[in-house]
Amino acid sequence: MKNKPPNAGHVWKQFEDLALRLRLSTTDRVVYSHLFRHSRLEGKLQLRFSIPWLARGVGLCGNSVRWAVRRLIALGVLRLVERSKAGHVVEVRLPEQVPNVAATPDHAPALCPNRDDSFVELDFLKHPALRRAIPLRERGRCFYCQSPLTVSTRCIDHAVPLAELQDNSSRNLVSCCRKCNSQKSDLPAQSHLRRLYDDGRLTAPQLTARLRALNAIVAGKLRPPV
DSSP, rough: OBBOOOOHHHHHHHHHHHHHHHHHHHHHHHHHHHHHHHTTTTTSSEEEEEEEHHHHHOOOHHHHHHHHHHHHHTTTSSEEEEEEEEEEEEEEEOGGTTTTTTOTTTTTTOOTTTTHHHHHHHOOTHHHHHHHHHHHHTTOOOOOOOOOOOOTTTTEESSTTTTTTTOOSSTTTEEHHHHHHHHHSSSSSSHHHHHHHHHSSHHHOOOOOHHHHHHHHTTTTTOOOO
16 A cells, blocks of 8 residues: 655654654664554555564564554554454554544643543553552452462562563552462563463463453553552
8 A cells, every 4th residue: 555655853853742742662662663664664555564573673572673663552642453363454643643642732731632642651560559559450460360369478560571571550550369470470461371271271261351351451540559
């Protein structure tokens, strides 16, 4: 799908403003820039790609890239057209086309409507009250295996390992049992959930529900009660 390439300098200035408003991480910015380069700058509205191709292109691990793509889709920066085992097809939106941001003037200090940026920035491991809110969101159960938890048996886990993504926000933290925390180790949350299913600790409907919940947490749609 060919289209006239946009003015790269103008788009870059707009994207810098957008990144600040949406609090995009460094990984998010690098992923968007690479996809933008291989789509809109080449006159294409859509791009088909695989996670391994994208990871090689930006020099990051596959899990970090995969979660960055999910965040950009959840925020509306990318529009998912198709997803299959072969890869993704996305529309790489210009900053002015991102929903709820397009109407904001280029240099206005106002933040994107319906987004509480101060909440997104909170470090939930830094303050005890915030830390306690994570197991409340999970209703006292292990996010992964759904076993009931007590104060002495629960712990906080990073959905994307801290070594790959320096993020202590509520979008990257879940409450889990010590067994899952130990077995998951440096795996991403999705991989651990699939292993629980393979081991018979989760049924197919439970796996589907857990993966949906994980996507909602990453997108900021399941917030802790604070």
